[in-house]
Amino acid sequence: MPQAAPSTVRTAPAGPSSPTHGHSRPGIVLATVCVCQLMVTLDASIVNIALPAMGQALGFADSALPWVVNAYALAFGGLLLLGGRIADLAGHRRALLSGLVLFGIASVLGGLAQTPAQLIAARAGQGVAGAVLAPISLTLIMVTFAEGPARARALGIWSMVTAGGSALGVLLGGVLTDLLDWRWVFFVNAPIVLVAALLALRSIPAVRPQRTGRLDVVGAAFGTTAMTVLVYGLMETDRHPWGSARTLGTLGAALLLGLAFVAWEARFAAAPIVRLGVLKVRTAWVASVIVTLIGASMLVGFYFCSLHLQNVLHYGPLAAGAAFLPFCAGTMAGSMVAGRLTARFGGRAALTGGLLLAGLGMLWFGGLDESSGYLTAFVGPSLVASVGIGICMVTNTSMGTSGVAPHEAGLVSGLLNAGRQCGGSIGLAVLSTLAVTATRHASESGDTPAAALAAGYDRAFVVTAALLGAAAVIAVLFVPRAKPGPKAVPQGEAAAAGEVALDEARDAAARR
Template sequence: MYKKERARPWAVLAAACVAQFVFALDMAVMNVALPAIRTALGFAPVGLSWVVHVYALAFGGFLLLGGRACDLYGRRRMFVLGLVVFGLCSLAGGLAQAPWQLVAARAGQGLGAAAAAPASLALLTTTFTEGRARVRALGVWSAMNAAGGALGVLAGGVLTEYAGWRWVMLVNLPFVALTLALVPAGVAAHTRTGPRERMDVPGAVLATAGFGLLVVGVVRTDAIGWTDPATFACLGAAAVLLAAFAAVESRVRAPLVRLGLLRNRWVAGANVIVFLAAAGQFAAFYFVSLYMQQVLGMGAAETGLAFLPFSAGVVLGTLLATRVAGNRSPRAALVPGSLLAAAGLAWFTRIDPDGGFLTDVLGPSVVCSLGIGLVLAPVAAAATTGVAAREAGTASGLLNSSRQLGGCVGLAVLATVAAHRTGDAASPAALNSGYALSLTVSAALFLVAALVALALPRRERSAPVPSAAAAENRLEGTPS
């Protein structure tokens, strides 16, 4: 059982938001800097892509393990440990002198993020347990997550152009320092007073290996294709390992992920929604960025600036979500948000080779981002509704895993769709056609998400998350 100190909500919210911002920033900030990195460190063309992929691999592959670890060993402890690892690896990457050093640093960043990201969401859901305050806190957290991803392209372009590529790694350090400074200001520690469950080692190995192979198989399709035997072998092995993981989890006493958690309609529905939404959002972000650079001829920094209205729209959408869903079921914002995002993406499909930012990008960016903002906070609330505090980390890791896998798989699949439509042609018109088709599929994914949201329970108000103390009184010896 845990003895919990008193938390200061403002400190918990600030620490969780800054951490999530920098983790999301790191998913996008490297892309624009890749040409400069290749020249500076002498990367081979194939190896260069792993500067991006290895972060997604480590982050996505270890999220379930990170979520369970923060349930077993304490949320604040894993939050701090993950941040320290992330910060040290950011410093190592900024000082890298050889390709392998940068790739290793990026892998370390992913591991640190996989430990700290589930802990940040778990800290929020166990500090803000119900009502409008909880939805508002999750809204701010979600807005920071989306803003980090949207501003990553801008930060990458500006830093690479004016400060040098090393600063796309070193820029993380002040964010990490700020977050660590906020922890003693009011992020509660948990002191164990009872026995600790053992880590589910077989489940951890199977889940990490299965998700890792899934990510590897998907991200390599840009180089070898979906029909290559190596792709089939990798994805087949991932399927076998994940099936074995499910079998193990149904039998062990203290599983990495209790399968009964997925019988909670809120948890299951929210994870499906976030998978679909991430697939559509990540792919749309990618193809709109390519449209502006390769079809409209905009520069990297200019493209980053063009995403500022998107970031502002997401923030506004999350603020609206706190009003819409504050005292209602999360579906009250999830359904209209998904439909609005689908409408914005459908508008994006009208991009034209002879268009421009004002005519083809600004309007749909605002509509789409408002819809995404309406989805982000309520889906995080839904994914932790009715979840005991002792499983908050597991539920958070599961949600983050679904988001990572959705973005990774969605982008890879829709890149194949775009390439199939474009063919070998490299003209602006051909590229425009491929991008428009993939944006159409992205819109369809949000329509499916709206249908899943409609299937969520109809309630006037979300069920509160049980407090840590209540959970521990019911189950002595189980961590909160």
Template sequence: MTDPHISPDIKTSPNGHPDRTAPSPRAHLVLAAACIAQVMVVLDVSVVNVALPSIASDLGFAPGGLSWVVNAYTLVFGGLLLLGGRFADLVGHRVAMLWGLALFGVASVIGGLAQTPGQLIAARAGQGLAGALLAPLSLAVIMVAFPSGKARSRAVGIWAMVAAAGSALGVLLGGLLTDWLSWRWVLFVNVPIVALGLSVAWVSLRTPTTPLLKRLDVPGTCLSTVTVTALANGLIQAGEHGWGASSAVLSFGIAVVTGVVFVVWELRAAAEPLVRFGVFRERSVWVANLVVLFIGAATVAGFYFASLFLQNVLHYSPLRAGAAFLPFCLGTITGSMLSGHLTARLGTRTVLATGLALGALGMTLFGLMDETSTFLNGFLLPSVVASVGVGLCMVSNTTLATSAAAAHEAGLISGLVNAARQIGGSLGLAILTAVAATHGGSPSSAADRTQQLVDGYERAFFVTAVFCAVAALIAALFAPRRARRGPRPLPSRSPSRSRSAFGLRGRRGSVSVSALEGVASREAEAPDRLAEGVFPLRGQGGVRGERVRAPRGSRWLWRGADWGALYGSPRTLR
């Protein structure tokens, strides 16, 4: 007989228990919705870059205000990423996806119709808010729809390919739309994407019977938002005014203080912490987040300075500069498609380190360009080398980050990965802007000015290559050879003992959970039922949860709240 509490979208095993390793029938539609949301989020990071001169002349931006067309998006986006992931776990992925897409569409229309700089900046902030909800959610819904194994690896690979190619596509699309139509269409282009995403999400995502998160950690949310926002603002101010600027120093100081308070709160006081730092015990999680920090720094800065080189040194038009990124887009897609096959043969560590090494080589080749370079003899080769490397490392690193995550960790892991990439991008851009601006004296002629630009961009590209090389070294030394296919197994029952080997001790007593009935790992993460607990329990391996009121020897439900929690159908306590 089928358990009525098990979703009909979840396949069951021959013994009647839910098979959490098999994707649901709607899984591929969920993947499509996730990719649509992700491509829109990453597209809007770069799509406005080549349109900035047209925006400035049309809306009358002051010289220091134009950068806020980009900063308003990245600041709100980065500051609210962790909240976005956990909020989706609280209200449900379907509701969060629909509201996030709708908000992105409304903000895009307002931005496209903007008549003043303030209106456009506010609309970009609205896009950043929606992006902070959609970015972690787009990966989280994949992790739930594809619980583990090869199916999850393939799905995450497709998502990462879309994410990697979206940034390059944004530069290309921004140039085309600005030259052929108007800068306003770099915002209006989101409207049909939103409509498609809403349609697919509406039919594919289902409202869960129980939320993955019971309540939101409000103090932790406020502290994390202030910390990340202050850090991002400090990096923006440092890039524009220098690292010693009072605005940058003040922002960094706020970030340090609130960051320390946030960590103390999460470790000691939070009942349901926003960030369970226990996830970093998993090597794949901390390695992937550290690597993606450097990937974000390298890719964001690389796109930025490559675009500037084409327009300021080679004097390309926005359309021509955008078209020059087409090989980069195709190379990224190629590298992403190859990543899964190579990972199966060579292992995650080898593919990740190789991709990062190719990225370092490509950025070094970019640094060798000068004012005599052309697209064919200067820009094409480094674009191909770097883009294939980006495709390889983005897919393999995302797979590494999500390989050992259960569904109740989906929002958290997704938020951490996206936040690390966003902070890395802001940090890299701030550092490399300062590096590129370092020069000796003022240019005395146009030729000297061009040479000064070339020298600055050369330094920036070489430092970007160093970022990739450091990430490659981290991957080679610390990444596991192969990513785990499914969450970490729970301790198994000892055959020599009549009672469970997995004892759980609470503040008012102790219980033992009997045999896990064939559930060998924490892949069965969604509880079939919920009930009010009598008292909290804490067990081996960080297991926490609540024992449900029932007579001794009858069936109990164990509802866990941490990475090692026991989920699934009720167990017998003895």
């Protein structure tokens, strides 16, 4: 789904017919940003299939293994808005190349890690680099392509790359882990970084930034620390009950840090990374809530599907990765038809339908057990859930970013991206604890190890389906109604995804 950050907020908008930078090679710019975005989305899930091998090789405790996923998501989501501001101050080319170098170094260090702490630190480093790269990619599309069909088509292509990146990551992780070694899920980023850097040097001019200011480091520290403490407290509830002093103290500290972040951004920050007033726009806050639930569902779904295939059905890494091919295809298909569905039925109907479809697929996953066959019990829910995810990701982001003033679309895009990442971290923390508890109870009741694991994973899938159902209810109640209009449909489904949602949200904003 399209993701941006505040760099588009503070950059003067292009004229109606010409790009801001006047790039002579817009196709190479699009290729550059797609490679960067593919890498940062792919790395959110590429480690999933390799988790059992990592845990065994480095001696991870079961409760610590989710931090391999969460360290990336927390650093990425928590620093994303600050990353956009860095691009404002340093310039797009310099910030992009710096982010690529950092991503490459962190990836190599991850591949060389000898302890759990080293691996988690490397994943956090990748997340920091991703927080710099992701905002720039959409900003470059906005300043390279003139508003209209050209920009909508570029956004549609980029949306499909983003939507398919997570699913492709699981597949590639399985191939690399089985044919080479789990360390190659990190080393593979080195050639991707090199390709992206060469494309950037060729296509992105070294434009001196026109805006000056300060980084809101204090705000970023408050926000990221609050999320980290919250996730840590949630993940520890399997060992420390909810009513224990440790859990209550940890969650209380997270709440205080969150309140400090809000107070700092609202009253004290000279250049806040988040202008909280933007959330007064209905489409902005609704999209932010929905994308948080989508992020939790996606990350949890990939995580537990990967573990079920390997720990319950005893698939090897290659077979487990290949098992996600239907999920990859379904996500791409859903993102491609999102614009056409929006044009025909309206954004609210398309978004609600996608959420319900994704929830149905996750509920179907909740029936997996140790005797489930791949074709009979895995392909079906994979296709249903992935098509729904593709539809709701593209539709929700288009709705959220188009329903605000043009100069704040980048800020809302950054909030959506941060919400998706942080929602995934919180969801994984909560549902990992629920799964561990359900597995322990099933084991104490006499189930076999595989059956007990399946019972825990099933609990997580059912709760994930409930989250998507709640998101669908929110969409029905709060997404503004807009009549579908055939005139909004440009040629091609990818362009329709951006153009139709844009017109629809503008109508909704005008009615408010």
